Amino acid sequence: MFSLRISSVMKREKMLTASPQTTVGQAARLMARSSVSAIVVVENEALVGIFTERDAVFRVIAKRRDPETTCLSEVMTASPLTVQPDRSFGVALRMMHENGFRHLPVVENGKPVGVVTARHALDPEMEDFVCEAQRRVGIR
Numbered sequence: 001m002f003s004l005r006i007s008s009v010m011k012r013e014k015m016l017t018a019s020p021q022t023t024v025g026q027a028a029r030l031m032a033r034s035s036v037s038a039i040v041v042v043e044n045e046a047l048v049g050i051f052t053e054r055d056a057v058f059r060v061i062a063k064r065r066d067p068e069t070t071c072l073s074e075v076m077t078a079s080p081l082t083v084q085p086d087r088s089f090g091v092a093l094r095m096m097h098e099n100g101f102r103h104l105p106v107v108e109n110g111k112p113v114g115v116v117t118a119r120h121a122l123d124p125e126m127e128d129f130v131c132e133a134q135r136r137v138g139i140r
Contacts, residue, residue, distance in 0.1 A: 006092055007085035010106055010114040017042045017112065020049065020073035024060050027051055027072055037119075038103040040112045041076050047112045049076035052103050082107040083116065092116045 016039045018027050027039050031053070041049035051072050059075040060067055082105045083092050092104050096118050106114040 004089050005085065006083060006087055006089055006106055006114075006116050009089045010085070010116045015040060015112065015114045018051075018072060019043060020071060020076070022072050024051075024056060024065070024067040024070045024072065024075060028056060028067060036115075037117070038115055039072075040105055040115060041072050042112060045111055047080070047082065047105055047107055049073070049078045050080045050103060050105055050115075051076040052101075054102075077101075080105055082112075084108060085113060089116070093118065 014034065014036055016030055016034055016036055018030065018039050018041055020041055020043055022041075031037065031039055038050055038052040040047060041051060049072065055075055055077065056067075059065070060070055065075070080101075081095060081099060083095060085106050085108050096102060096104055102118045104116050105112050106116055
């Protein structure tokens with residue numbers, strides 16, 4: 001799993017994009033409709049930021065900002081770290097772990113093409129691996 005290329009792990013169709021002028025309320029409704037936990041913020045087809053559900057909690061709700069008037073540009077993570085789709089999933093997981101975030105935009109030729117998340121590590125194959133590892137520990 002960890003040696004798989006990011007392009008085979010991420011789901012391109014699940015990537016949501018919005019402009020920096022999109023309100024947090026609009027973004028949250030888009031995220032809820034699509035069942036995703038992050039939205040990629042783009043301007044002129046270039047990645048300028050990422051907004052996650054944690055950003056909504058910590059930067060909007062906890063600070064009592066109005067989601068209907070607060071724009072993503074005010075509360076997003078600007079210029080986030082990125083990864084290319086030909087890198088290994090293990091590299092992406094290490095980047096997320098070392099930098100303390102759960103979403104990593106995937107960029108190809110300067111344009112966002114997807115998002116890889118720590119949750120991707122919990123796919124059915126990985127769950128089988130964890131179950132088998134736990135079973136083996138119980139045998140000892």
